[in-house]
Amino acid sequence: MKKFFASLVIASLLLTCTQSFAQLDVDKGSKFLNAGIGLGGWGGIGYAGGLGLGASFEVGVAKNITVGAVGAFRSYSGFGSYYSIGGRGSYHFNEILSISDDKVDLYAGLGLIYSGWSWNDTYVGFRNSYGGIGLGGHVGARYFFKPALGAFAEAGFGVAPLQLGLSFKF
Known part of the structure; x- marks a missing residue:
């Protein structure tokens, strides 16, 4: 009887977990939050260093289209920092590429980004800052190991040229 009950519980859990992964549709109202670290780097200053932190939030406005905000910051060990903030939009390719895996989301997009740099070289006494608006671009993939x-x-x-982190779907 215990084996039958255990088998029934396991089968129920598997069925529940399998059904909870509905087709990963990106529709009006879908919400995604990415938060991660930047690997590699140029960061506007021209050399690698420091740890980049970034996040983006997007909301579905139409089938396979999301828009939202992005922000990031990177500090360069006493030499300065780089930051960016702006808006972006993404197109999600699962439907057009016929990707049936409901845990995968492939996307790419463009954004309008304000980036700022500050330098503070204490060795030579040089201090300056600069900022400007530019076009941003991204290509990404998400893999959901749980529904959200x-x-x-x-x-x-x-x-950073590559960001890795966690993604949340609401």
Whole structure:
């Protein structure tokens, strides 16, 4: 009897977990939050260093289209910092690429980003800052290991050429 009950519980859990991964549709009202670290770097200052931190939030406005905000920061060990903030939009390719895996989300997009740099070289006494608006771009993928929690990898412009982190779907 215990084996039958245990088998019934396991089968129920598997069925529940399998059914909880509905088709990963990106429709009006879908919400995604990415938060991660930047790997590699140019960060506007021209050399690698420091740890980049970034986040983006997007909301579905139409089938397979999201828009939202992005922000990032990177500090360069006493030499300065780089930051960016702006808006962006993404197109989600699962439907057009016929990707049937409901845990995967492939996307790419563009944004309008304000980036600022500050230098503070204490060795030579040089201090300056600069900022400006530019075009940003990104290509990314998310893998959801739970219906609302996953991991993402994103390549693009900003504080690092590659960002890795957690992704949340609301």
